[in-house]
Amino acid sequence: MNKMLVAALVAVGAGGYWYSQQGDDVSASDNAVMAYIPADTPIFSAQLQPFPIKSYINSLSDAYKQSGANSLGEWEAEDDPRAQFFLSLTKSYLAAMQDGETFINTFGLAENIRSYFYTLGALPVLKIEVANAEAIWALLDKAEGESGLVHVAGQLKGVNYRSYPLTEATDEEQINLVVAVNNSMLTMTIDTSFSEAALLETALGVTPVERSIVDAKIIEDIIAKHGFTDEGISYINHQEIITALTSTDGNQLARQLTKLFAMADEDPFIELRSATCSQELSSIASNWPRTVAGYDELAISDSESSLSYRVVFESNNQVMLDAYQKMRGYIPAYVQDINNSVFSFGLGIDVNQMVPSLQAIWDEMLTPQYQCAPLQEMQAQMSQQSPAMLGMMTGMANGVKGVGLSVIDYKISEDVDAPEIESLDAVVTLSADNPAMLFNMVKPFAPELADIQLPTDGSAVVLNDVLPMPPEMNITAKMAVKGNHLVLYFGDKGEAVADKLTTEAVANNGLLAMSVDYMKMFAPLLTFIELTGEPVPEEFKSMKDYDMRVKVALDVDDKGVIIDSSVNSRATK
Template structure:
């Protein structure tokens, strides 16, 4: 069952990958999506599915797939067997793009749409060969013994799979339909509004739709995303469902569910006090939005850059967070030249005043809602000013960064060793020489070390307790506004360039990984050393890809920019 859950997560992750490219204005699909949807992921410019699967190369490793499929053979529950039959088809089809699109009847490039009608999810996608879907479902039915009921709604035929027992208070069906070149998967319940399924199947448009609200166009223009589209979670719609009984369709569905179970755990949240307090809070944090900045997919390679923005209208908190931004060196972003890097920018001098400003803002409005008032009372007993004692020693520090440019492992399996390491550690500060002198009393080995201020280095090989079998010759130097410890020629070159980089607040956190440079030698070394590795780890051994994550704060909110590259070396 464990691998079933992991496998299902793989399916979800694959589907989620398609949701990061999206958009279309005009009639058709967007007219059937409610403006008050709590979650939306709309891809209306065709996504190159076939090329995407091919470009993934070895990310969907055979070892992992075989392990998942072996575990699935032990499932006995009919519903689990039904799902595993579809999952098996999914995993087996991932060997190449042509097999994948043929198995599911998809075009080489397809649009997809995911959204919520109240509490009910709807997934729609372009389909080229509907019979392929029915063949997969027929196979799953034969494997599990589960059957469907064929129904018709306004001349559209669909399959309904009952998910509940006859004794349950409400009936829930999974609905699968193909109509007008689209595959639709949704759910229908006995407590649905009469026209809900009609809208899900694209038969009755919504009077208030995202097409009429122009939600997609406005969001893309606001954040400068590519016009393929957006995804978002609407926090305000979710809170409306928590604090009202009929403020939106989601609230109505939640209320109907509570009536079925004869219990309302949200009764306190619907008080006038909680409604006012929570509505005020979520107005400052309305949505989490995801959009594309770059998309380039061929059978041999794929690049996808996207941004996630936690929207904020709280100028006090955003201003305080921006003041805390520190310095991240340019070298941390050179993913093509590194194995991995980590940059953490933080302005120590601004930490206490900024946190105090955030603290005061949180405590300024006196909440009347009991749970919020209790939380606020607990916060009032604390004070970020106490951090001043802890940060005093690091006065002037602007950030810390680490990068590994290269490394080699020894070939003697009886004596595991790191034979060489090309790496750089940077501590950026307004007065690095003074900081070195402050550190000396806490590190006795450095007590007699005199660090030149002209940028020349001091050899630490005889100072630090480094084992002889470790091929590292660390050196310490002050480069401009930066203290560096480095080993290797590549790291020396990066350290020298630091001297000319001004100490500016340019970010909060940056992480990069080159999977091939990092995992290929480590996993092969582990295999040779006799370590038994799980299939999901083994599949990374030959994976040629890069990932970067950049966390920052702007006037618009907290921003997470992520980039991903993949290469299929089998086609090169």
């Protein structure tokens, strides 16, 4: 039963992923769906503008489209009709992914769609615009025929729906997957024997809620505060979740949990529902109220897609935000170049500010003398440690602002008898106020570096005597001081990047960034593995054909902690 419930939740929740893949300006208040989404929903994700799903599918590489085909083994062996039902749907999904036209025809979608995922307390609701309801019913009929799972037809205030059992008929409580299409909107949700009847009415769009997210102006406020485009918005409301855990009737989720715990005759959160814990946890949640997300860029055609998506962990704790911002270091420009490298990584830390900033964060977390037992325990554990000890470790790194590395290009020889790296273009950097001084400080601890004198004019020294390279590899390692950067580089492309650093000023511009080009990384690597005769891991085989570039960055500003991600993909030629 547990596996079936998980499958159902995945089926409903998978649509939540579409928020990250889904233009005319339309206010949230103009969208009729929003009237049925309560303001106290803890989780919300919506594609507010029509997303070009057909073009998006076309823009993906063939290998990526079929990346899930090898994960069906466990379900194939299941003889439970419910497992076979979801297996059939998954197979239909993978078959439909061959191109955009097949995909929209299989699922009855228009070329551009809106989608919504949210919860009514704990119950998930997925809504997707459809152009052909008959395609949905045909898909479900096919799954029923292949699995033996039979639906029960139902009607609620004029809306017809199908109900698929997820529990055994003999179970005391029943859980069902509900599927309906009404007014060109597919709805999938969970209905239970212990749910309030009004929940299904709201989920199916026949009974609006008393106070919706439109009434609360949540979407507009998020867009205005964070500068997202209005194409898609998502959030997790930490305050509503804490309210649910620390009260019996503070919101819809709290009331549902209270009823569920009463049925189980056990309340795992009873300690948190004391007045003291409720107040202290609510105070923490008010400082970290939400995780919000939205688009900064969305450009999709049949041949290529580019998406930039930003997640913000909102914070009102100015002490912590100030401390995190002071720790920000320098991320070189080459690390942030998604198009001209195999793999890049940058860590930006202002070492001079790291210990005092961590101490400020530590003190802030210990300053409220919590009375709530779980919080007291956390503080007791923290009080036994101190970031000040890091000062001894960071003393020799005075003035360091960040480190970075990039594999720009590499080639592996096709010698079957002895495959090896034939060429390498790469760069490793240490950015600091005085990189030459730091290099000289390290010399006593690395005797092999003792005789190396780095020129002050930026010219390089060859390190092949220090870093022995087999002559057949034809790789030369060089080191130079380029402005505020100590640079170790390989190859002509590495040298070009190193030279640009001469005039690149060090600025506190981030905490962490990394990027990868799947095709550039895995194609030579898998060739190497094949030449050695070793078996290629199944999960790696298709990655060499992923024409996809991904970049992720971590930063902080006066609104919170930020994860910024960009994805670029191209169709198989």
